[in-house]
Amino acid sequence: MKETDHTIEAKILNAAENVFQRKGMDGARMQEIANEAGINKALLHYYFRSKQLLFEAVFKKAFSLLAPQLNKILNDDSSVEDKIKNFSFNYISFISEHPYLPNFIISELNRNPNFFLTIKEPHGFPRLDKFKKQVETDVEKGILKPIKAEQLFMNIIALNVFPFIGKPLIKSITNVDEETFNALLEERKTQVATFIIDAIKTR
Amino acid sequence: MKETDHTIEAKILNAAENVFQRKGMDGARMQEIANEAGINKALLHYYFRSKQLLFEAVFKKAFSLLAPQLNKILNDDSSVEDKIKNFSFNYISFISEHPYLPNFIISELNRNPNFFLTIKEPHGFPRLDKFKKQVETDVEKGILKPIKAEQLFMNIIALNVFPFIGKPLIKSITNVDEETFNALLEERKTQVATFIIDAIKTR
DNA sequence: GTCTATAGCCAGATAGAC
């Protein structure tokens, strides 16, 4: 079933997505989800049995959107440099369509780090292995300065994801308005990749 | 009053810190705070009137710990390079003493971005101005490659803060255990600064 | 399948004894 289906189940899932991603598991209210879906609260339980199960459906769907993005770094066949450029360029557009997604995933994982164990089935779950070999090879060849794949991966994710998660903090400290902040993000589409590549490439 | 005071008020604040920072405003329970403080639930209300006010006290205290750290980048008199080195080196130790702090601040600000407006009094609130001038001067002098202070600041914070906030996600994807993850963090004490400086320094 | 009504519980807040 596609998420754009007009079935009740899809309506509920979309409404739940909105509410859970903005308010989190603890802050979300079944009543608000029902309202947003334009149906009755009892129907939520009919389709998903409990708040917990509805939440898990939302979380899994959210992660299934994020995973392919991460896999573009980890499992593509292009060069490290190209991966960094492409990922950094595309990530902002991706997030603009799902603005609450990074914070939702990160926050809920911190609330319950064990929750991931349930999802960690092989089904497209991002794994570092291939990227790790690629980075090691490039370092051996002298294309890249010595760096562990884990560190490089952390840096790529950090530079791309953090501006969205830390937006309220950054906006306050830099004292920029919404429009200017968005312009900074737009700049980052190319600048982040340049920044990383300048940091790791041998010359 | 110092936080290490053995007054009831301090005991409550410390207990509230633990619970709120781990569970968030919505997930925290007054009963749990009372238990952790070793006192009765009614006393919480006697001292802080409401959950909301107790939460705000905790949040302000948390931010008053974080602010001086940020000001080491923004308002010190040392060079940009030295600031980056010192901040990146010290930040991990700082967080080890307050492991839930970054996630707490970020999550709660996302839950309620307006909340900052209450705190944003001049009292030591981190401001970008001085750092901005410094970066602009260094760029003009040709010491640094062209980069906006806002972007550089975002990058420094992202690279240092994200590993803590994204820890459960990163651990899953890189498939490392707690011990190895901590070793990676330890490495970052020096590697992050090198990474940033390689990215921005002209040669 | 979809609704209304309500059960049952739990949490924040307060009353009032000491």
Place this chain on the structure above:
DNA sequence: GTCTATCTGGCTATAGAC
């Protein structure tokens, strides 16, 4: 100031009519 007991409201979940 500190406690026990309790009020009150709101929330998840279910029963039961249609």
